[in-house]
Amino acid sequence: MSATSLGTMADEHYRETAPLLPSHPSETTLNHEPMVDDELGVSRIALIRQEAWWLFTSSVPLSLSYLCQSSFTFVSMLSVGKLGVNELAASSLAVMLINFIVLMPCIGLACALETFCSSAFTASRDKTRVGFHLQRGLIAVTLQLIPTMLVFVYIDTLLQKTGQTPEVAALCGQFLRVWLIGSWPLVAFECLKRFVQAQGIMQASTWVMVVVAPIHMFNSYALVWSPSLGMGFVGAPLATAISSWLMFFLLVGYIAMSKAREAWGGFTWDCLDGIWEFYRLAIPSAAMMACSWAAFELVTLESSMFGPVALAAQACIFAAMSLTYQTPAAIGSAAAARVGNSLGQGKQRRARYSSYVAIAMGYIVGMACSVLLFVNRHRWGYIFSDDAEVVGLCSTLLPYFAAVQTYDGMNGLVSGVMRALGRQSLGAMMAFPSFWVLAIPIGFYLGMGPMDLKVVGLWLGLAVGVIAYSLSMQCYVLFCVDWRHEVKVCLERLVRCSNPKVTETRERLAAATSLSDGYGSLA
Template structure:
């Protein structure tokens, strides 16, 4: 999370940062591996399927030095667990292509910025010669009503209803939208000229709208996906505190030994699909098949571990009954693992085409369904504890089916060329790309899970309280984290287009949002500290312990939100590698020892265990904030220019 503390005088921190960065650069070999893999696939590809004309755009075939299109970065990431740090690729992704939707979206953003800076006329300039009645009739029409809002925005820019003499756009036709200057060629030309002349600027109002617009669907998606395990904790928690602790322990074990493995391995599709799409879209479907088969093969050892979950956990967890319940939960989860793996691979298949709404639509159906199934199986049908993992397994099986139906009937089938025998070979490049992602996912995930597992040695009540606390703080984290993804994407795009000042404005807006979100979470957790635990369990001992610990959790909400958002800003700057290693240092060298020292050595119990991550988050957010305050934004722009030239 924390990033390079690039400070004056060549401090030791700066030296370490430079050394780590150099090492990471030397290990960055994903592009050649992917290119080699695609070349092998192309050797056996039918010649008639080697075109991608639908997404080609002649106006963008030549590299535009300042284009946001050529610097576009997808808002992709892996989020394997509730409280683990976010996992991203080790370098700024070079996708090498954009889908048609993405091209249109980025060009629309360029056009909007040109209009706001009075370098294009408004879309619908006011017609001064139009009569009152005709104007009223036009406005109350169906099409007119749809334009009211956009016209209001444009009139704020042009109070007199038309561009001023300073706009230098009098060559356009005022009777046409954007003065008739809305062609891709014109937008490209004017954009490059405007950026080169330093005429593109932005406002905090615009960047606020952009961040809210892009982060809102991601927040919804993350909350929905996180609700799947929380529904089980919420439902089972009302049976008893032993069951509550067991479902938390089982979810943690499933994350480390299964879900994180699937997440980490599937990240290789981010690179492979990017290399395959511009050559032949159907190769994206081939990569999907190959990954699904690979993940299903990996489920065999995962299922073996889950089958012996009771025996394994009995060695680690002192409470035998807790280990038995958790082992039962893991055994039932095996049935849903193939569906979960297919969904994770399929999610990257649609994202490779610029389709980010498919996952949200699937979760809008599956999340409520999962909650209903949990209630029905556990309470309505009186199956008890075992009903929760059954509900999760059914949901995980339905998710890829719904995603397939979306692709087949709505959007995304272009990249599917049918089942292919080539998916059974040429696996080594995929494995080479998948292993680094797996290592990073597990390394960052285990830090928080060590804390959760340690609580089981304090007794049934602390373990149950840990389950509730982990769920609560996990929910609050699903808001600043998607905001950080939106900020990262926006800043990367602006930096890539050599717009240093607008990128700084976005960073400032994101930082303010992080503080607002953190304070809101703080007030929520502290104000309802006695009420929130009762939503998860009726046990008074657990409620009392959670209520006592929620002020501590509330206290680090500002640090948590700030660290997440600053992490996103630094990813946008392309400085995330060092941040990942500082995060590992903060949690393993500082946070975990403090947790064990205070939790067990000083006898503070669960309060001591949570003090470690709280202190680590404070350190992380402090280092990141210092770095961002001292960052050289123009230097980041120069780095982006070099990437564009190499592109």
């Protein structure tokens, strides 16, 4: 794709900015006028319709982007699955380690940008505050990535000590070291994606994926199976690394050729001053993701103890989980941007109803995915493997996953709302007992205890944790949030994490705080 066409698309789709106020959002909030919600005259029905339409039109492109990105793992698993059970098991284990060691902490840190960037875009007349927070996110994920390199160098030996066969351990080590080539652009892409979404530009990552996805599919075949270019097993992670660099450069190009670049402002070392305010939310954000994600990955690791067949079947289930999770997660990302923008402008009613509408949409999508998975439970395994044992175990496990899939998707969705509110610490406190006090002990007891249900027992335990976590977060958002208070908290947070030289915002916050009782009814 040429630079001219990329720039045209960028300018065309910049008009997606959320229509929260008649003027540009960054020119309106935190002024000296009273911060009273000026939409109190808008009826509930009108707000629900507006938010449903905005979330729908925003989450559709995001869903396509998320599905394409998650399909990279799906395509990689598909390309190596036909090589043999050991290859499929090794790639599944490698993906689990990538998720656990790299993506889980790095994306968790990047998700904190959904708290800072979305509210900063509307709460400050200086749009470069969005880029200021982006710089902190890029620094955080880069520092987090460095220790990974040392772990992956010695991963073969570590895996053998955990009970893996030498063949699977060696193949897994190969996969991880090649994949590492594209690790940094992948986590940087996650930060840039949230940078543009905070500005209401939801289709940027979609256009990037439209270009990269077919290239990845071709590379995954050519680098694994092509008679002339094929490398066999290592071709799959190499294709993923190439795609990661393409995603990064294309999104940077999109930003450079659109008005989104106005929110960048250039790199400054001032971003290091007060960076711990970023970590105050980034670390709980990573912990919230780690509590749930690590539980799933631990189930994969324990499944490997039952042999390559169980691990291969688990890989098939996780591929289904990854695909069905993306649409609710996309709705959650759209809701995070919308709620953050609304809070930054003092529009507590709109933020509230946007959250409610997002939850309703999540249930509709989740139940549809659950039905599709259950209906196709006997066919799904054949996509990845021709081994009858793998397919049979996959069809046995899918009904359990289908039953809990709706709540799993809701976890990703409601987590977006929690991040917009800056409630990552509370989310982590809800996740820990759900997964590590309920899910894991119950799963281990059912799978390895007297009942000896093996992988089925592990999944039953996970189901308990997923449902408990989902319902606890939903109850908090629906019944416990004081939305008027959240506006004040949002502005105070932006002041704390700003450069100490910024004093004008502090004065405006003081004026807004003195009028905090005038936000109006929540009705």
